[in-house]
Amino acid sequence: ASITACTIPSLAEAWPHLYSESPSGTCSGPPEIYTMLPTPKKGYGLFATRRIARGTTIILEAPLVIIQPPPLTPGQGYEISKMLDSLRAEFAKLSPLNQKRYLALHAHMFPSEEGKETLMPILRSNAFNTGTGLGLFPIVARINHSCRPNAAYFWSEGLGRRVVYAGRNIEEGEEISISYIPLLKTTKEREKRLIQYGFRCECKACEASRGGDSESDDVRAEMQIMMDQLEAEALVPPGEGLMAERKKQGLLEDSLRLVEMVEEEELVDYYAQVYKLAAIMHGRSGRWKEGAEWALRSLEIREMADEYSDEAMEMRRMAPRFILESKKYMGEGLC
Numbered sequence: 063a064s065i066t067a068c069t070i071p072s073l074a075e076a077w078p079h080l081y082s083e084s085p086s087g088t089c090s091g092p093p094e095i096y097t098m099l100p101t102p103k104k105g106y107g108l109f110a111t112r113r114i115a116r117g118t119t120i121i122l123e124a125p126l127v128i129i130q131p132p133p134l135t136p137g138q139g140y141e142i143s144k145m146l147d148s149l150r151a152e153f154a155k156l157s158p159l160n161q162k163r164y165l166a167l168h169a170h171m172f173p174s175e176e177g178k179e180t181l182m183p184i185l186r187s188n189a190f191n192t193g194t195g196l197g198l199f200p201i202v203a204r205i206n207h208s209c210r211p212n213a214a215y216f217w218s219e220g221l222g223r224r225v226v227y228a229g230r231n232i233e234e235g236e237e238i239s240i241s242y243i244p245l246l247k248t249t250k251e252r253e254k255r256l257i258q259y260g261f262r263c264e265c266k267a268c269e270a271s272r273g274g275d276s277e278s279d280d281v282r283a284e285m286q287i288m289m290d291q292l293e294a295e296a297l298v299p300p301g302e303g304l305m306a307e308r309k310k311q312g313l314l315e316d317s318l319r320l321v322e323m324v325e326e327e328e329l330v331d332y333y334a335q336v337y338k339l340a341a342i343m344h345g346r347s348g349r350w351k352e353g354a355e356w357a358l359r360s361l362e363i364r365e366m367a368d369e370y371s372d373e374a375m376e377m378r379r380m381a382p383r384f385i386l387e388s389k390k391y392m393g394e395g396l397c
């Protein structure tokens with residue numbers, strides 16, 4: 063029989079809104095499309111209780127606490143002692159049940175912290191940004207990391223919630239994963255960034271690299287270079303003349319290559335960004351129809367994530383402009 067959260071009393075207690083025991087003693091799972099289960103090596107994780115189609119919102123969660131971090135000290139990060147005071151103050155304001163939910167979360171303790179207060183290690187192991195602050199979201203905090211995640215997430219300022227959505231189709235029983243770190247880095251660089259969480263990622267991309275197959279690392283490093291270059295070029299007026307035309311063609315080819323690499327690596331977090339770059343580079347070469355198609359693909363993802371985000375608005379402005387241009391070019395101008 064599968065283990066459900068109801069078989070783990072502390073979880074059912076910490077998550078009373080998700081798990082209930084019927085009078086007959088039967089555990090009824092959450093109505094959500096995910097459930098929390100123990101994993102062999104990663105602590106708890108969230109798993110799909112049924113097939114989740116790409117684009118589906120999986121979680122919309124308000125923060126339990128938000129901490130406004132002090133300004134970053136260059137090269138040293140945040141001054142932890144200052145954060146601890148505000149964290150203690152925010153924690154004290156929580157109801158006993160919410161304090162329990164906070165303390166039930168995983169804490170990665172550094173050796174110097176063993177046996178000490180867990181408030182800060184819990185925040186460090188689980189927090190996500192909330193615009194200017196750092197927030198703790200007890201359900202989202204149960205999602206494990208993968209360097210090739212199947213879900214993506216963002217903070218919606220308008221809703222005041224963190225939103226997790228399926229970046230690709232997720233099969234029933236499959237673990238839901240997100241990325242805690244930027245992914246266009248080599249395995250070694252990603253390992254360093256994951257130190258604060260206290261684990262070494264064993265996803266397929268990391269394991270292949272450790273096994274001597276450097277393909278994923280090479281591709282990710284190349285993607286970062288191409289992305290930076292295309293982003294920079296997108297800000298500069300394209301120019302005219304033979305040389306400029308050649309450059310435009312080269313950039314168009316690069317943008318398509320970048321799309322191909324990102325899709326091959328299944329880096330769902332980057333799809334919208336690279337589709338937008340492909341749209342711009344096609345537009346610059348006068349290939350408005352293809353540009354419009356790329357713009358619409360980017361818009362679809364931006365809307366899937368957050369239809370009110372600045373990025374969605376930007377694509378909503380770009381796509382019709384490209385469509386209009388392609389109609390002019392085809393002699394179908396609007397009357």
Ligand SMILES: C[S@@+](CC[C@H](N)C(=O)[O-])C[C@H]1O[C@@H](n2cnc3c(N)ncnc32)[C@H](O)[C@@H]1O
Nearest residue numbers: 104105106168170188203204205206207259261
């Ligand atoms: C935000 S929590 C995720 C939920 C956590 N597994 C739990 O039981 O509550 C982050 C912690 O989960 C574990 N974790 C997350 N992703 C992992 C991975 N890919 N491999 C191993 N451990 C992982 C690490 O202990 C990390 O500090």
